[in-house]
Amino acid sequence: MMPCIRDALLLSHGDGFLGVDDCMLLYEIYKPKNPNMCYRKYDKFSIHKFSDDECKNNFRFYRNDIYHLRDVMQLPLEVTCYNGVQVDGIEALCIFLMRFAYPCRFADLVPTFGRPIPQLCMITNEVINFTYERWGHLLSSLNQPWLSPSNLQIFADAVHSQGAPLANCWGFIDGTVRPVTRPGKNQRVLYNGHKRVHAIKFQSIAAPNGLIANLYGPVEGKRHDSAMLAMSGILNQMQQYSMNPEGDILCVYGDPAYPLRPHLQAPYKGAGLTADQLAWNKSMSSVRVAVEWVFGDVVNYFKFVDFKKNLKVHLSAVGKMYVCSALIHNARTCLYQSTTSTYFQLDPPALDEYFFDNE
Structure with a gap:
């Protein structure tokens, strides 16, 4: 539409001269749509200007814990973007955290950080890429120190003590x-008929200490949970790592969509269930709700990933955003615990233990 207007204006003036009204029309058509934020009038960012409560509200971590998080994540002291822009590692981490804490625009970050919008965007993407590439394996592999056979047995005992009939879950x-x-x-590919939304899907394993032990995805929104299970290959990992110190099989518990396997249990299915089977299903369901609490914590503390109008599959790395939010959620749980860890009375690992470099 705009090139047609421009061509019509140019052709209507054979001598190539445009009047004032024509110039104003062209200016309105082609002027930048983003507001011109005067970032120079704001002070440069300093985390010491914020109190602990302000840091917790804006960045989801206390001030000293942000330094600790930067160190354990091995974020460089100076983060360099692809165009050469350099920023202090603490400031880069805070830009990332504040961007994901709630559904804000980059323009909303300008007063806090005193940087132009393009720089804020590049810095955020740089931290996302670093976090995903450096620590993404923490959510893709069960071969982690905090998931040792002895710890898995402790988890199973905690689940059983809350009334779960399964003693090895x-x-x-x-x-x-x-x-x-x-x-x-590709609208049909992303459309989820059950929820009636366009979406991407992830498969998670939640541990009773409040951490996400495994995260697979993203996959297309139309995929069934059983299809994600086959695609993830998690059962192969569980055959290798899901056991107690004596070598006995330990399992995880899922909803009726999952098949029955030695390392994967599900509720009794069918219409003619006995009273004992119904009671068994109810007891397991009462503790299985913990996985929903973990999902809720991710989107409650990092609300940006729950604002679908800003999650555009072909324009931004939506999958990376959720994976990084899950990693930072685990870090936050290590420091402050969660509803799930409190319910099962289990302490999560220390932050240094979680971000352990075993590669």
Whole structure:
């Protein structure tokens, strides 16, 4: 539409001269749509200007814990973007945390950090890429120190002590649907008929200490949970790592969508269930709700990933955003615990133990 208007204006003036009204029309058409934020009038960022409560509200961590998080994540002291822009590691981490703490625009970050919008965008993407590439394996592999056989047995004992009939269940598996903006193409691929939204899906295993032990995805929103299970290959990992110190099999528990396997249990299915089977299902369901609490914590503390109008599959790394939010959620749980860890009376690992470099 705009090139047509421009061509019509140019052709209507054979001598190539445009009047004032024509120039103003062209200016209105082609002027930048983003507001011109005068970032120079704001002071440069300093985390020491914020109290502990302000840091907790804006960045989801206390001030000293932000320094601790930067160190254990091995974020460089100076983060360099692809165009050469350099920023202090603490400031880069705070930009990332504040961006994801609530559904804000980059323009909303300008007064806090005193930087232009393009720099804020590049710095955020740099931290996302670093976190995903450096620590993404913490959510893709069960071969982690805090998931040792002795700890898995402790998890199973905690789940059993809360009334679960299964004595060897150390975690809960489930799929989560993350709504996104309706894409311009491949709409049927992303459409989830059950939730009636365009979405991407993830498969998570939640441990009773409040951490996400495994996260697979993203996959297309139309995928069934059983399909994600096969695609993830998590059962192969569990055959290798899901056991107690004596070598006995430990399992995770899922909803009726999952098949029965030695390392994967599900409720009794069918219409003619006995009273004992119904009671068994109810007891397991009462403790399985913990996995929903973990999903809720991720989107409650990092609300940006729950604002679908800003999650555009073909324009931003939506999958990376959720994975990084899950990693930072685990870090936050290590420091401050969570509803799930309190319910099962289990302490999560220390932050240094979680971000252990075993590669």
